[in-house]
Amino acid sequence: xxxxxxxxxxxxxxxxxxxxxxxxxxxxxxxxxxxxxxxxxxxxxxxxxxxxxxxxxxxxxxxxxxxxxxxxxxxxxxxxxxxxxxxxxxxxxxxxxxxxxxxxxxxxxxxxxxxxxxxxxxxxxxxxxxxxxxxxxxxxxxxxxxxxx
Amino acid sequence: xxxxxxxxxxxxxxxxxxxxxxxxxxxxxxxxxxxxxxxxxxxxxxxxxxxxxxxxxxxxxxxxxxxxxxxxxxxxxxxxxxxxxxxxxxxxxxxxxxxxxxxxxxxxxxxxxxxxxxxxxxxxxxxxxxxxxxxxxxxxxxxxxxxxxxxxxxxxxxxxxxxxxxxxxxxxxxxxxxxxxxxxxxxxxxxxxxxxxxxxxxxxxxxxxxxxxxxxxxxxxxxxxxxxxxxxxxxxxx
Numbered sequence: 001x002x003x004x005x006x007x008x009x010x011x012x013x014x015x016x017x018x019x020x021x022x023x024x025x026x027x028x029x030x031x032x033x034x035x036x037x038x039x040x041x042x043x044x045x046x047x048x049x050x051x052x053x054x055x056x057x058x059x060x061x062x063x064x065x066x067x068x069x070x071x072x073x074x075x076x077x078x079x080x081x082x083x084x085x086x087x088x089x090x091x092x093x094x095x096x097x098x099x100x101x102x103x104x105x106x107x108x109x110x111x112x113x114x115x116x117x118x119x120x121x122x123x124x125x126x127x128x129x130x131x132x133x134x135x136x137x138x139x140x141x142x143x144x145x146x147x148x149x
Numbered sequence: 150x151x152x153x154x155x156x157x158x159x160x161x162x163x164x165x166x167x168x169x170x171x172x173x174x175x176x177x178x179x180x181x182x183x184x185x186x187x188x189x190x191x192x193x194x195x196x197x198x199x200x201x202x203x204x205x206x207x208x209x210x211x212x213x214x215x216x217x218x219x220x221x222x223x224x225x226x227x228x229x230x231x232x233x234x235x236x237x238x239x240x241x242x243x244x245x246x247x248x249x250x251x252x253x254x255x256x257x258x259x260x261x262x263x264x265x266x267x268x269x270x271x272x273x274x275x276x277x278x279x280x281x282x283x284x285x286x287x288x289x290x291x292x293x294x295x296x297x298x299x300x301x302x303x304x305x306x307x308x309x310x311x312x313x314x315x316x317x318x319x320x321x322x323x324x325x326x327x328x329x330x331x332x333x334x335x336x337x338x339x340x341x342x343x344x345x346x347x348x349x350x351x352x353x354x355x356x357x358x359x360x361x362x363x364x365x366x367x368x369x370x371x372x373x374x375x376x377x378x379x380x381x382x383x384x385x386x387x
Binding site for chain 2: 003004005006007008009012019022023026027030033036040041042043081082085086089100101103104105106107108109110111125128129132135136139
């Protein structure tokens with residue numbers, strides 16, 4: 001089913017009710033599929049539906065971090081790296097983590113993210129910049145802070 | 150462009166959102182400023198580290214997908230279920246027979262590419278604008294009108310990019326039809342018109358044909374057997 005895995009990947013970092021949220025989003029998308037315009041970005045449209053559903057739930061269920069499956073960590077060649085990144089992501093503010101995941105992991109542009117989250121593009125860029133700074137500080141010294149003027 | 154201005158738009162540069170002139174100015178500054186060049190390199194490394202860590206975690210969406218399918222599928226009477234089982238067994242035997250035939254390597258590669266790029270939705274630099282996709286097609290020697298002709302078969306274009314299948318460059322187009330994503334791989338025709346043939350590869354069906362203008366491979370989820378029907382509809386338009 002298109003994009004279910006991508007939606008779930010992000011939803012798991014929004015709420016412990018991730019599967020319910022993705023199910024709701026996909027059913028909403030199914031019902032309003034006729035509204036999707038030819039040539040429009042269907043993936044961004046699906047994410048927008050999911051975030052609208054998430055906000056409609058009133059963010060009642062926050063999730064600080066997603067625990068890693070121990071078996072998966074053991075099988076990873078760099079278990080420390082993956083666990084560190086997961087922990088650092090979990091410590092970010094929700095809005096910052098969301099923008100970072102959409103941009104860096106899901107590959108959306110800042111303009112697309114602004115549409116998905118219904119916020120100004122400047123807000124997206126600001127959150128993205130702060131999220132990257134926070135991740136870099138938390139993952140130091142492997143990603144040492146830069147010294148550009 | 151100053152260091153401050155450069156860093157302010159670094160996110161837009163990384164996501165490919167600067168126009169050609171701005172991107173050239175950005176790169177010119179990096180060439181002259183080791184501090185900003187180093188900063189961008191660290192940002193790129195950080196992004197790669199985050200991406201690898203998150204994409205490396207398994208995500209099992211099978212449960213959600215099953216529940217969604219159940220919710221959108223009308224309930225059936227018991228005798229329809231029996232009939233469906235008989236038809237299913239017949240279809241399964243056909244698939245089993247087909248599975249014994251080695252599929253063309255381009256088809257196997259197309260199914261693999263569809264699964265990785267579309268089903269798993271690995272982030273890639275797709276083009277969503279139909280005009281940009283048509284221009285991309287034209288650069289591959291494919292008549293740009295082919296994209297809109299395919300859409301006339303009832304498919305909605307989602308995006309497209311160039312990929313390589315078994316050593317050959319193809320235009321990989323992703324369409325929506327009946328709530329499902331379908332990949333169509335196109336390249337300039339070389340061998341002349343042929344009928345539509347279908348092979349099974351992994352969880353997908355691949356239907357392929359050639360017209361006087363293009364070679365086309367259509368990849369869709371196997372259980373729906375959409376690939377062949379879509380390929381035949383598309384073949385009529387091309």
